[in-house]
Amino acid sequence: MKPFTRKQFLKRSIVLASTLFLLGGEWNLFAKGTKEEKMTEPPDGLKPVSENDPTAQALGFHQDAKNTDYNLYPERKHPKAKSQVCLQCAQFTKLNEGWGKCSILPNGVVATKGWCSAFAKKM
Ligand code: SF4
Incomplete structure (x- = not known):
């Protein structure tokens, strides 16, 4: 050869x-x-946290981490950042498959695939 x-x-x-x-x-x-993921319904009587909520806006929160403003948070482009979603955050308490409560954004529920700049990995 x-x-x-x-x-x-x-x-x-x-x-x-x-x-x-x-x-x-x-x-x-x-x-x-x-791989289009279907969003489950929030638990009964609970509304999703509005992305227009002042605290949510200040933290760059989105119910879908894919909608993050990459100009403001360029570190989100890093491949390791893909696993940094609400489901993996220390502030998150799971309520069902798609939703949970965030101790920082208490006015509603956040999606498991959400993200904000206050993310802190669960231990
Ligand atoms: S603090 Fe954590 S659980 Fe709350 S919105 Fe931000 S990433 Fe999601």
């Missing part, structure tokens, strides 16, 4: 790296449209 030339090696490396980038990470082409 003939060994690769440097040029062939570089070409194949670039193609492989590009393919892996597109298949994984933020641009996961195969996951889009197939």
